[in-house]
Amino acid sequence: MADDVNVTGMVESDPTIALTDRGLAYGDGLFETVLLRDGVARLWDEHCERLSQGAQRLGFEAPSRAWLDALPGKAPAGEHVLKITLTRGSGGRGYRPPLPAEPRCYWQFIPFTPMPERWVQGITVRLCRLRLACQPVLAGIKHLNRLENVLARQEWQDDTIAEGILLNDRDQLIEATAMNLAWHDQGRWWTPALTECGVEGTLRRALIERGHLSVADHAPLSRLLNSQSACLFNSVQGLWPIVMCHDADGHDTPGQWRIDEAVRCLQREAHTLLGHPPVLSTS
Template identity: 75%
Template sequence: MTGSGDTDATVALTDRGFAYGDGLFETVLVRDGVPLLWDEHCARLAQGAHRLGFEPPAKGWLDALPAKAPRGKCVLKIVLTRGSGGRGYRPPLPAEPRCYWQFTSFTPMPERWERGVSVRLCQLRLARQPALAGLKHLNRLENVLARQEWQDDAIAEGLLLNDRDQLVEATAMNLAWFDQGQWWTPELIECGVEGTLRRALIDQGHLSIARASDAPLSRFLNAPSTCLFNSVQGLWPIVRCLDAQHQHVHGQWPIDDSVRRLQGDAHALLGYPSNFPIF
């Protein structure tokens, strides 16, 4: 394993991560040198490397990275590639992975925690590829194209469906809806990124997984409350969903007790506040 970070992170043109998106990345919230959901991030990185067919960094090597962080809140971005070598798409055997990292200052958006956000439906449909489902791999062109669909800062996120019009995720966050007394989030066995906050909430029993066939857009839009979340931004209640042209409102939701309870569970894992009013 070779690695470089912050000031010396030069990427070779021959690096397969740069050339083909042949690699993975993690974005980790770090507070005063302490990484949040660190075990989940390391586990996802290791699982992704094994599924792509090369060795992940040693856990001890990764554990040394957060201690390099500046004081206060920041985001540690880790990029793991297969390295260089091979002929064309044929990967080298054995691979010599490279790991790059960088710290970026970060300020969350408490107004979105408190007042909720508006979202839109994206026109782009996610392709189904079970071999890559759940991984935070480097090829994120679908997300880039989806995010390119709008420039209105009043729209916080875009919702993504697959080619069967089943709900999957947002462009940079996971999502959930409240129904039949519990919170549901779509299964991610064909596409989508399994977020680390999503994994922690499932493991703690706060979220249930809905099969793709049970996650049509209509179920989400008809739910009494909905939300978005990830391991950096925390949980945003959704208050309105617009169509792709921002002309028709598909759904509106109050910020109720069920959202605030899930927000409290999520924010407890990230060290964020959760004592917001109910509108």
């Protein structure tokens, strides 16, 4: 990857972004959110590789690994999230991209406080009305076009609902609005295949590679609702057990789960990867 990618950094305030930046105008870019603890990045290899793969998919260059490796050490002490935003830059005519592109990379450090009560007590979720469109070219990468997630999250304002479950336009389970999804059934943890839409989370990837998660190619909603236990997770928040699921109208509760040892076991694996403390209580 090129070392001469244009870079604009910010620490506390918003950067000045050109109105011609294609990331602003078209969502033509990528982003990563990385958990940092005293300047040490968790799942850093996975984040850098996803950013590189996403840039390759979109057809422009990411910063070099050496340049990226210098970012976490710039963080203040304590827990932070490093947000990296990479755009194609400015130029081109209309939707036609410039050749060659001159990418821009912005970053910021955001103080982070986890929500341990959700680790311990679990969460309530709801089913979303919105269906994710299938687009294999964009599937898996963390691109800037997140309007589907925004519209899905707009469906509820009840703070007791932690997340919304998203299906695709063929009613197959995909993910939550900002987290990956897994369910436990017949002695195995399953997570939906993301070959047509959805974000391949870095924690999801690490758990699959270590043999803790299996990928389900066929994932109708019934697989979740009939499972023994279920959870949501990402590389910042860790793992939240699901205890209840409401329908899209908030009237019915098609799914309820207990927080069993299978959940706690997967949570320990996830939190070890992230450096989060173990959960000592199930009350």
